[in-house]
Amino acid sequence: MHDLDQELRMSTMLPHEKMRGLRARSGLSMRAFAARLGAPLDTRYAYYEEKRFTGPLPIDAARQIAAALQPFGIEPNEVLELAGLAVDEAGAEAAAVRPMVQYVRLDVVLPNAAALTRMFETMLENEVPAGRRDALARTLALRLPAALQRASTSPPVAVSRQNGGDDPASAGRRRPRRPESRT
Numbered sequence: 001m002h003d004l005d006q007e008l009r010m011s012t013m014l015p016h017e018k019m020r021g022l023r024a025r026s027g028l029s030m031r032a033f034a035a036r037l038g039a040p041l042d043t044r045y046a047y048y049e050e051k052r053f054t055g056p057l058p059i060d061a062a063r064q065i066a067a068a069l070q071p072f073g074i075e076p077n078e079v080l081e082l083a084g085l086a087v088d089e090a091g092a093e094a095a096a097v098r099p100m101v102q103y104v105r106l107d108v109v110l111p112n113a114a115a116l117t118r119m120f121e122t123m124l125e126n127e128v129p130a131g132r133r134d135a136l137a138r139t140l141a142l143r144l145p146a147a148l149q150r151a152s153t154s155p156p157v158a159v160s161r162q163n164g165g166d167d168p169a170s171a172g173r174r175r176p177r178r179p180e181s182r183t
Helices: 001-012 015-026 030-034 044-048 059-072 076-081 086-095 113-124 130-153
Strands: none
Touching: 015 030, 015 044, 015 059, 015 076, 030 044, 044 059, 059 076, 059 086, 076 086, 113 130
């Protein structure tokens, strides 16, 4: 009964109200969602939640928005229907939508610091000279639990696009320099 009421409400909503409702169900603010799409708030996405947006949603935008909302439990066909696709077309298109990233929260039991140190020493064996490797492995072993704890309590961060770094936000950043050999 609740689903039927929700469907009836959604069918009488205007396109911008539907878009706003779908984004709100994700729990993200408009600014956070626009950032997740890789677009500043004052660009294309904000228009889709304004009264002057009367639809339909461009198919490319619908695919991108559907992929971004899917990890939050929003079915892609709900977004794709805003592109003017019929239910069966939206269903077929939704099957091809892949989420940009998926977040999974897990309870993790880590080994003690000595075991973590040995693990990091093994991982760094061919990367770092022996004199520095032990100290670095110990530091990483001591910092890992706190870093994982902080990561599990913080909200997800925006990631670069899947096509390998064409993210305009990262274009101005310098790449880290390789350490120089001092031998």
